[in-house]
Amino acid sequence: MNYKVNEKGYYGDFGGAYIPEMLYPNVEELRQNYLQIIAEPDFQKEFHQLMKDYVGRPSPLYLAKRLSQRYGANIFLKREDLNHTGAHKINNTIGQILLAEKLGKKRIIAETGAGQHGVATATVCALRNLECVIYMGEVDIERQAPNVARMKMLGAKVVPASSGSKTLKDATNEAMRDWINNPIDTHYIIGSVVGPHPYPDMVALFQSIISEETKKQLIEQTGNDQPDYVLACVGGGSNAMGMFYHFMDDENVQLIAVEAAGKGVSSGFSAATTYLGKEGVLHGSRSILMQTPDGQVVEPHSVSAGLDYPGIGPQHAHLFKTGRGKYVSITDEESLEAGLLLTQLEGIIPAIETAHALAYLEKMEFKAGDNVVVCLSGRGDKDLDTYIKYFNL
Amino acid sequence: MSLFLKSQISNLNSIEMNRIKQLFEKKKNILSIYYTAGYPDLIDTVRIAEALEKSGADMLEIGFPYSDPVADGPVIQASSKQSLDQGMTLNILFGQLKELRKNVTIPVLLMGYVNPVLQFGVENFCKACAEVGVDGCIVPDLPMVEYEEFYKGYFEEHNLSNVFLITPQTADERIKKIDSLTNGFIYLLSSSATTGKNLEVGNTTEAYFSRIQNMNLKNPTMIGFGISDKQTFDKACAYSNGAIIGTAFVKAIANGNIEQNVSDFMKNFKG
Numbered sequence: 001m002n003y004k005v006n007e008k009g010y011y012g013d014f015g016g017a018y019i020p021e022m023l024y025p026n027v028e029e030l031r032q033n034y035l036q037i038i039a040e041p042d043f044q045k046e047f048h049q050l051m052k053d054y055v056g057r058p059s060p061l062y063l064a065k066r067l068s069q070r071y072g073a074n075i076f077l078k079r080e081d082l083n084h085t086g087a088h089k090i091n092n093t094i095g096q097i098l099l100a101e102k103l104g105k106k107r108i109i110a111e112t113g114a115g116q117h118g119v120a121t122a123t124v125c126a127l128r129n130l131e132c133v134i135y136m137g138e139v140d141i142e143r144q145a146p147n148v149a150r151m152k153m154l155g156a157k158v159v160p161a162s163s164g165s166k167t168l169k170d171a172t173n174e175a176m177r178d179w180i181n182n183p184i185d186t187h188y189i190i191g192s193v194v195g196p197h198p199y200p201d202m203v204a205l206f207q208s209i210i211s212e213e214t215k216k217q218l219i220e221q222t223g224n225d226q227p228d229y230v231l232a233c234v235g236g237g238s239n240a241m242g243m244f245y246h247f248m249d250d251e252n253v254q255l256i257a258v259e260a261a262g263k264g265v266s267s268g269f270s271a272a273t274t275y276l277g278k279e280g281v282l283h284g285s286r287s288i289l290m291q292t293p294d295g296q297v298v299e300p301h302s303v304s305a306g307l308d309y310p311g312i313g314p315q316h317a318h319l320f321k322t323g324r325g326k327y328v329s330i331t332d333e334e335s336l337e338a339g340l341l342l343t344q345l346e347g348i349i350p351a352i353e354t355a356h357a358l359a360y361l362e363k364m365e366f367k368a369g370d371n372v373v374v375c376l377s378g379r380g381d382k383d384l385d386t387y388i389k390y391f392n393l
Numbered sequence: 394m395s396l397f398l399k400s401q402i403s404n405l406n407s408i409e410m411n412r413i414k415q416l417f418e419k420k421k422n423i424l425s426i427y428y429t430a431g432y433p434d435l436i437d438t439v440r441i442a443e444a445l446e447k448s449g450a451d452m453l454e455i456g457f458p459y460s461d462p463v464a465d466g467p468v469i470q471a472s473s474k475q476s477l478d479q480g481m482t483l484n485i486l487f488g489q490l491k492e493l494r495k496n497v498t499i500p501v502l503l504m505g506y507v508n509p510v511l512q513f514g515v516e517n518f519c520k521a522c523a524e525v526g527v528d529g530c531i532v533p534d535l536p537m538v539e540y541e542e543f544y545k546g547y548f549e550e551h552n553l554s555n556v557f558l559i560t561p562q563t564a565d566e567r568i569k570k571i572d573s574l575t576n577g578f579i580y581l582l583s584s585s586a587t588t589g590k591n592l593e594v595g596n597t598t599e600a601y602f603s604r605i606q607n608m609n610l611k612n613p614t615m616i617g618f619g620i621s622d623k624q625t626f627d628k629a630c631a632y633s634n635g636a637i638i639g640t641a642f643v644k645a646i647a648n649g650n651i652e653q654n655v656s657d658f659m660k661n662f663k664g
């Protein structure tokens with residue numbers, strides 16, 4: 001089975017570039033150039049230099065002893081939370097900003113949910129002195145206030161998206177509208193493995209550094225580069241795709257993707273896309289999305305802004321449909337409890353997105369000696385308000 | 394439905410059809426009006442069409458609403474949302490269109506996003522269009538390659554023109570390809586923009602319009618996005634077979650009496 005993108009931009013039944021003509025020239029320019037530019041030695045050199053000296057890579061693979069004790073397996077945490085800006089998102093924005101420069105772009109736009117991608121984008125724009133506009137849903141501006149302040153300090157303009165559920169989907173709509181209206185000098189840094197081809201592939205390539213490092217670190221620490229399980233949370237699916245990337249063809253490694261069940265998968269307040277969704281087109285690609293029988297997109301819900309999205313990237317839809325990946329979901333409450341648990345057992349406050357992946361450990365059954373890698377996609381500083389309210393801290 | 398009946402219906406459609414083609418053969422300076430189905434009230438779709446034909450519109454583009462209209466500006470976003478909130482679906486719309494065709498004789502195109510069409514089923518959608526007398530479709534986020542590979546057959550079988558957009562950034566090669574794939578008209582966007590931006594015909598826009606005019610395309614062209622008054626309409630007509638007005642019209646019918654609003658609006662374009 002092939003899990004990578006084909007020459008037409010599809011992963012099995014999913015992918016493609018369902019975009020209005022106004023976006024075609026920009027997306028086509030990217031499609032024609034991204035692989036070649038990324039492969040150029042000077043691009044590679046600069047990318048890896050920045051990853052090392054600016055982001056702080058490689059990120060540690062940490063054997064969490066107390067967590068391991070609790071679950072009776074070796075639980076390794078891939079510490080993307082220790083990256084500069086506090087999440088995996090910067091791996092992608094470094095890659096895309098270098099690409100945008102090569103394409104001669106002068107202005108950068110992005111959508112953000114949790115604000116981590118917005119911060120990571122604003123950061124690389126400050127670094128490279130490019131104009132930066134971030135679209136963010138009004139609801140998210142409120143629940144992720146520290147990240148809004150960070151973006152502003154970094155010199156970005158934060159534009160509220162006030163349509164629909166005022167969250168990530170709506171921010172993405174506004175960013176696409178901006179790109180339509182600025183067809184010449186603007187690059188859109190999409191923050192996850194969603195959007196029209198080549199975005200899902202390009203973002204996955206930049207995030208694949210997560211599993212590339214993990215494999216090396218597993219050999220050093222266990223002598224075997226194949227764990228029994230890898231787990232990651234899925235909003236659009238970029239940290240998960242980075243974590244899965246180099247394990248996709250290792251069929252004995254179980255890939256587990258954790259979606260947000262919100263108040264419960266059947267509560268009407270959920271973002272468990274593979275459970276609730278059907279095949280269709282959202283934000284430029286054919287994938288699985290939450291929708292009415294008439295094809296109108298359903299507003300999702302999750303306590304975690306980064307997972308509060310009614311779709312998943314097309315490659316995830318393919319992994320789901322082929323059965324290569326196992327897609328599960330975790331409720332708001334379960335995730336918050338798991339966040340507190342990690343804090344108390346390991347001294348690490350995770351992002352609420354990440355806490356969804358951790359919460360699924362509670363539901364798994366391990367054999368002694370199982371090796372499990374969880375992508376610790378981000379740190380929880382941005383979520384203190386939500387933790388404080390939930391636990392009455 | 395029996396095979397016999399089915400072929401009769403599609404025959405019927407093909408005789409009557411090509412209202413679009415007939416229109417372009419007999420008329421210059423075509424005025425096409427876009428409006429959102431089910432707005433301001435769910436049941437207004439038919440009344441608006443009748444009023445528009447009566448006051449001299451040459452062609453109608455009826456928008457079927459979508460929850461996430463990324464190519465639209467605030468006015469059409471709001472009209473789409475209102476229509477959806479009032480319960481509009483493709484099934485309801487096809488019922489209204491059947492009613493509409495009892496009195497309306499000018500060409501009708503449906504315009505909307507691809508996901509509702511995919512859920513309805515592209516084949517079913519084309520069939521339903523033909524049955525109620527729709528002449529063409531504009532689905533901006535249905536890519537040319539997918540159209541050609543998977544869906545073109547259904548559109549052709551049901552005699553539907555599928556209209557593609559081009560912008561000042563669309564390469565000549567691609568325009569030629571679009572010209573070969575379509576058979577209604579080509580929709581020239583005055584600039585790469587979401588709906589509702591004003592048309593400013595500067596030197597670069599003029600150069601772009603002239604470039605297209607000189608390509609000798611087999612299809613006629615209509616200029617759209619940003620046409621709001623007689624002046625911008627006339628300018629557009631100087632370079633094409635006509636123009637499409639959307640946002641300005643949707644704004645004009647937001648409140649008050651439909652017939653009066655339509656007739657007042659259309660007076661701006663006469664004489």
Ligand SMILES: Cc1ncc(COP(=O)(O)O)c(C=O)c1O
Pocket residue numbers: 087088113114115116117191192193233234235236237238239240305306307351353354377378379
């Ligand atoms: C820490 C963290 N993890 C995960 C996500 C979800 O995104 P993705 O599914 O693309 O990894 C986000 C998004 O904002 C995030 O901030």
